[in-house]
Amino acid sequence: MYLSRSETHQQDKLKRKKRLKRLMIVNLTLFGVIIAVLAVWLAGSMLRNAQEPSGGGGASGSEQSAGLAPEDEPAAPSAEPDADPGDPAEPGGEELEGGAESGEGVPPSEESGDGERVSLSFVGDLLLGEYVNKVVEQEGFDFLYRPSLLYLSESDLTAGNLEHPVTNGGTPAEGKDYVFKGSPDALPPLRNAGFDVVSLANNHTLDQGVEGLLDTMRHLEDAGIAHVGAGSNDTEAFAPVIKEAKGIKVAFIGLSRVVPSVEWKADKNVAGVAETYDTRRAVAAIKKAKEQADVVAVMVHWGKERVDRPEPYQRDFARQYIDAGADLVIGSHPHVLQGFETYKGKWIAYSLGNFIFSAFPKGTAGETGVLDALCTAGGDCELIFHPMFTVNAQPTPLEAEPAKALLERLTSISFGVRLGEDGKLIPG
Numbered sequence: 001m002y003l004s005r006s007e008t009h010q011q012d013k014l015k016r017k018k019r020l021k022r023l024m025i026v027n028l029t030l031f032g033v034i035i036a037v038l039a040v041w042l043a044g045s046m047l048r049n050a051q052e053p054s055g056g057g058g059a060s061g062s063e064q065s066a067g068l069a070p071e072d073e074p075a076a077p078s079a080e081p082d083a084d085p086g087d088p089a090e091p092g093g094e095e096l097e098g099g100a101e102s103g104e105g106v107p108p109s110e111e112s113g114d115g116e117r118v119s120l121s122f123v124g125d126l127l128l129g130e131y132v133n134k135v136v137e138q139e140g141f142d143f144l145y146r147p148s149l150l151y152l153s154e155s156d157l158t159a160g161n162l163e164h165p166v167t168n169g170g171t172p173a174e175g176k177d178y179v180f181k182g183s184p185d186a187l188p189p190l191r192n193a194g195f196d197v198v199s200l201a202n203n204h205t206l207d208q209g210v211e212g213l214l215d216t217m218r219h220l221e222d223a224g225i226a227h228v229g230a231g232s233n234d235t236e237a238f239a240p241v242i243k244e245a246k247g248i249k250v251a252f253i254g255l256s257r258v259v260p261s262v263e264w265k266a267d268k269n270v271a272g273v274a275e276t277y278d279t280r281r282a283v284a285a286i287k288k289a290k291e292q293a294d295v296v297a298v299m300v301h302w303g304k305e306r307v308d309r310p311e312p313y314q315r316d317f318a319r320q321y322i323d324a325g326a327d328l329v330i331g332s333h334p335h336v337l338q339g340f341e342t343y344k345g346k347w348i349a350y351s352l353g354n355f356i357f358s359a360f361p362k363g364t365a366g367e368t369g370v371l372d373a374l375c376t377a378g379g380d381c382e383l384i385f386h387p388m389f390t391v392n393a394q395p396t397p398l399e400a401e402p403a404k405a406l407l408e409r410l411t412s413i414s415f416g417v418r419l420g421e422d423g424k425l426i427p428g
Contacts, residue, residue: 115376116247117246117248117374118245118250118295118375119157119373119374120295120297120372121155121157121371122160122297122328122371122373123152123161123355123368123369124160124161124352125160125332126355126356126357128162128164128182129183129186130164132358135393136393140189143393144189144193145394145395147395147396148388148397149194151372151397154194157197157243158196159299160199161332162200162202162205163180163202163204163357164182165182165205165212166184166187166219166220167182167184167208168183168184171209172208172209173207176207179208181207184219184223187223187225188223196243197227197252198220198225199252199301200213200216200229201254201255201274201299201300202229202258202333203256203258203260205264206264210271213272214271217231226241227241227254228253228254230266230272230273231271231274233270234265234266234267234268234270234274237273238274242293247377248294249295250293250294251296252297253286253298253326254301255274257276257300257301258333259273259277279321283321283323283324284324286324287324289325290324290325294375294377295327296325296327297327297328297330298326298328298330299330300321300330300331301333302317302331302333303331305335306334306365307334308339309338310338310351314331314350318341318343318348318350322348326346327346327380328347328349329346329347330349330371331348331352332351332353334350334351336353337368338351339410340414340415341414341415341417345380349371352371353365353368354368354390355368355395356390360392366389366390366391367387368389369395369406370386371385372384382424382425383425384423384425385419387402387407387410403423404421407419407420407421
């Protein structure tokens with residue numbers, strides 16, 4: 001049976017997760033055997049000691065070497081290996097039953113009374129060229145994802161905002177301060193890092209004209225990466241991509257309220273982006289997607305650059321999207337992290353900042369991370385944010401005090417949401 005590149009990509013991710021499960025089972029089995037052998041040996045030693053005469057000189061040599069007196073009993077073996085549950089060997093994999101509530105690189109437990117849950121990961125802006133070209137020329141595109149790889153690849157579905165056209169041709173847009181362009185060679189490593197979907201609804205998608213946009217969509221399809229938010233007409237631009245994992249259908253929709261020119265807006269016979277200056281078309285698209293999918297994720301390009309608070313319209317629009325059926329609203333464009341909010345039990349991430357954009361950003365421009373969402377078929381989601389900072393173009397996980405400081409800062413700019421030390425988003 002013929003499988004599309006997108007279906008093959010999904011099967012690859014499933015195989016990786018199965019391999020991780022098998023590794024965990026083997027490790028736990030070996031640990032159990034070791035514990036059993038140790039328990040038998042200790043029991044035998046104690047039995048031999050008990051059979052010795054009382055004047056036999058105290059503890060046996062084997063017990064002394066084990067550090068146990070005859071009356072001592074070995075401590076009950078732990079149900080799990082003696083490891084920090086917050087620091088699993090392979091972050092980003094499925095959490096073992098009975099493990100920590102949440103750990104580094106691990107979404108919340110997938111076992112729940114609601115049955116199966118799908119794991120989703122989101123990142124902010126991706127500029128796979130321009131400012132990171134020198135790094136890529138020396139190290140290759142796959143270098144960009146190495147520190148964050150397991151955070152990206154072990155979720156069922158991973159998505160981000162692609163902030164540039166992918167083309168070897170095109171005509172640079174006029175009248176813009178920044179005009180971007182990226183190589184098709186960047187896409188296979190992006191796919192291999194775990195990305196399933198990218199949004200093209202942003203203010204750089206047509207930096208190389210319609211030719212560049214059409215090339216971008218073709219190259220993405222060739223690489224097995226789905227795209228939303230742009231198309232050869234408005235029907236394509238507003239259409240969702242629907243992915244299924246664990247029997248749960250997830251719809252992704254891309255929207256932009258940052259459009260450099262009216263000519264960039266997709267129309268009946270005009271290639272372009274799905275714009276949301278007026279929310280009516282976006283609301284209609286979300287309602288339709290909710291009829292087709294269990295979970296709807298709206299990826300929207302909006303807000304002011306380098307400002308860590310959303311504009312009033314962002315909060316208004318997010319509520320309209322949720323009222324229409326969105327379960328997750330994921331923002332981009334400000335190039336810095338913004339806070340989180342809940343509305344009617346649904347989640348809003350106003351901006352996930354830059355994920356890959358600059359080689360050595362400073363201050364808040366370098367703050368980034370991966371947002372995990374674990375969602376039921378009813379659209380109820382639990383979220384965890386994994387804090388990172390960009391070093392040599394690589395989003396690099398933060399630990400200890402730097403991680404705590406970033407999570408506390410995000411709490412300070414969120415609305416009725418705090419982030420725990422493990423990155424879990426807690427309403428109220």
